[in-house]
Amino acid sequence: RSSTANQLSLEEFRRYGRQMLVPEFGGVDSQIALKNSKVLVVGAGGLGCPALLYLTASGVGTIGIIDYDTVDITNLHRQVLHSTDQVGNFKVDSAKSYLSSLNPNVNLITYREFLTNFNAFEVIEKYDLILDCTDTPMLRYLINDASVLLGKTIVSGSGLKTEGQLSVLNFKNSGPCYRCFYPKPPPANSVTSCQDGGVIGPCIGLVGTMMAVEAIKVLANSYTLENFKPFLTIYSGYSAVSQSLRTFKMRGKKLNCEVCGENPLISKDTIQSGLLDYNLFCGHPDYDVV
Amino acid sequence: RSSTANQLSLEEFRRYGRQMLVPEFGGVDSQIALKNSKVLVVGAGGLGCPALLYLTASGVGTIGIIDYDTVDITNLHRQVLHSTDQVGNFKVDSAKSYLSSLNPNVNLITYREFLTNFNAFEVIEKYDLILDCTDTPMLRYLINDASVLLGKTIVSGSGLKTEGQLSVLNFKNSGPCYRCFYPKPPPANSVTSCQDGGVIGPCIGLVGTMMAVEAIKVLANSYTLENFKPFLTIYSGYSAVSQSLRTFKMRGKKLNCEVCGENPLISKDTIQSGLLDYNLFCGHPDYDVV
Amino acid sequence: MKVTVELLGGLHQIFTFGAKIVDVNVLEEAELGALVETLCLSLSSSFSNCSPSLADPVYRTSLARFVDCEHLQLTGEYKIIPGIMVLINDVDWELFDEEETVLHPNDVITFTSTLHGG
Amino acid sequence: MKVTVELLGGLHQIFTFGAKIVDVNVLEEAELGALVETLCLSLSSSFSNCSPSLADPVYRTSLARFVDCEHLQLTGEYKIIPGIMVLINDVDWELFDEEETVLHPNDVITFTSTLHGG
Numbered sequence A, B: 001r002s003s004t005a006n007q008l009s010l011e012e013f014r015r016y017g018r019q020m021l022v023p024e025f026g027g028v029d030s031q032i033a034l035k036n037s038k039v040l041v042v043g044a045g046g047l048g049c050p051a052l053l054y055l056t057a058s059g060v061g062t063i064g065i066i067d068y069d070t071v072d073i074t075n076l077h078r079q080v081l082h083s084t085d086q087v088g089n090f091k092v093d094s095a096k097s098y099l100s101s102l103n104p105n106v107n108l109i110t111y112r113e114f115l116t117n118f119n120a121f122e123v124i125e126k127y128d129l130i131l132d133c134t135d136t137p138m139l140r141y142l143i144n145d146a147s148v149l150l151g152k153t154i155v156s157g158s159g160l161k162t163e164g165q166l167s168v169l170n171f172k173n174s175g176p177c178y179r180c181f182y183p184k185p186p187p188a189n190s191v192t193s194c195q196d197g198g199v200i201g202p203c204i205g206l207v208g209t210m211m212a213v214e215a216i217k218v219l220a221n222s223y224t225l226e227n228f229k230p231f232l233t234i235y236s237g238y239s240a241v242s243q244s245l246r247t248f249k250m251r252g253k254k255l256n257c258e259v260c261g262e263n264p265l266i267s268k269d270t271i272q273s274g275l276l277d278y279n280l281f282c283g284h285p286d287y288d289v290v
Numbered sequence C, D: 001m002k003v004t005v006e007l008l009g010g011l012h013q014i015f016t017f018g019a020k021i022v023d024v025n026v027l028e029e030a031e032l033g034a035l036v037e038t039l040c041l042s043l044s045s046s047f048s049n050c051s052p053s054l055a056d057p058v059y060r061t062s063l064a065r066f067v068d069c070e071h072l073q074l075t076g077e078y079k080i081i082p083g084i085m086v087l088i089n090d091v092d093w094e095l096f097d098e099e100e101t102v103l104h105p106n107d108v109i110t111f112t113s114t115l116h117g118g
């Protein structure tokens, strides 16, 4: 932290020089934009691990990590930020211990908590960009609603088995949100977790890595209100030949969206009061949080 | 190492359970195939770091790492396996220190050496699959020639700026090799390194992660002589919308290939004797090795 | 006429043909809704030669991963469940007319269930 | 007729139009070699209104990233340098007739320089 917010130290010039050289990145200005950015990563699992590694290495100034899980041996084949000696420790602590040595310039803030109706606004409002690295529809709707109401862009990733999905949601409050894409939650019995369905480590890792690329594009202003187009990108790790990405052109903001539309039904109050019960909404009244 | 080569310990069942669940992976048999595999990763840089993380986590039994570089601060924005306190240490030592705690089941063998005409055969012959994570045409030809002459499949990756390329070469000695794709080296002045051209960390990271996916497919026999089709996959991290992969259908083995063709000019002797001078061949008579 | 159907996000597993990409014949100027029905009927053929009943729990569980079975029972309409994205030539069906979109020869219709794992 | 040219691996930077994807007009039944020549002539127009000489080092350096300048000087032929892959509708040009491949309307021709960084 040897330099001020609007310039880079010699150490930072050397550390980030190779990415500042890339024309698409945008040089020193973009590096300073990264340095002044605050990113919240929700979930330090299969998606969060590579996203955290690359965002920390790239020089994002402040990174928050929220997760209440502890490291389990069944995580280790894919959650490469957690080593075997961290089994039993909180994932946020395990993540912080490696990330702080990867790049001491980054201010790492950890939340050893579930994200809930009650803390979501307090946590999310401190950040500029939210990475949704969670694994249940319930949390995806909660992150979306709080982020939309606080005006935050979301980079959203998910994966299962050999496939993955990626999107940038509520881009600068003008792009479509998760509810615009999915006004109704999926039937509870149609949702499969990585625990139940399994997942190939580098396949989910690839999606987390793509999330880091999208985050850098948002933070360094490669995406603008003029050039941003709503999309859903689908990854397949075992396509007929090699691996594949497909990008689909998606709907814009829906005027009748319950949270980002013209007459929203969802507000900070309906969430914080618990009136909006995400468990119930997603059909998992007995579901464990995270 | 609590179990024999043809079965898995309870610890291994728990650690790898989530990937064994994936139908495309192939269950316990594939996990045992991984355990009995020996993979050589040439280069522990931007490609090697994520490839090593995911292959170690996935349970490949033996992983060799060859690199003579030391960790430099300009590497750290993308080479996420090396932390700041490793600056000045050999990359192979830095890599081993983290990987051995990531998965103590893996036998990690490090070579603090350049790969040269003189040691290439001795090193490569000990392995089943070679990952080319290097950064000069010279080394790519050397790795190719020695691997072809020893009958080894190569997973080849490369990247620069926001783009990347991926291929599986000399597949089971029946697919095309690097020389089939590129019979002649590029003009020396048309080659740009990550040092000169720059690179976005997660973009090169994505290619390394894809290399781990391809390696798992080769080792777990998802690719067979029947279904394997020669390909070149191109990644673009900053495409018009989101990120993209393009997969091209490529030529098969070339009958007139100088190393894998019907009348090869290149042999173990021409390489080991130094008769084939890769520096000269690639037009870099004064080029530093690696 | 022929259209191509892609089934992503694990959806291919519930259909008889089991493939991720399959060509399907529909009537000229058929709407997307008719294609969904055709796909569901192909699914039913994997259970028996005659049309299985929605009361058959195995059949219903499979079908319920694609269409709303309650709605089907009440109305006879095949309605895609929430959480499945439908795309016509790589464009969101909401940018056309959803179920009522008129199909053209060689259109590629992609169905993908939303993944939640992380 | 119109064909679409894609320039990957940094190749777009050497052309006037600077875009990664561009539509190019060629004669009916033109061969791929003729397209390469058309692209190179478009490159030369970025240097001056008249055709620049291969003796101009700036022009030559740029052109040399795409075609063999020595060969051009000797023979007048535009030959793609080693290390550039050429693909016609996503298929390696070696599986057709390389420079002599006859183009068809709306073909997509991809040129990509090989990356070596790691």
Ligand SMILES: [Zn+2]
Residues within 6 Å of the ligand: A176, A177, A178, A179, A180, A181, A253, A254, A257, A258, A259, A260, A261
């Ligand atoms: Zn919305």
Ligand SMILES: [Zn+2]
Residues within 6 Å of the ligand: B176, B177, B178, B179, B180, B181, B253, B254, B257, B258, B259, B260, B261
């Ligand atoms: Zn060959």
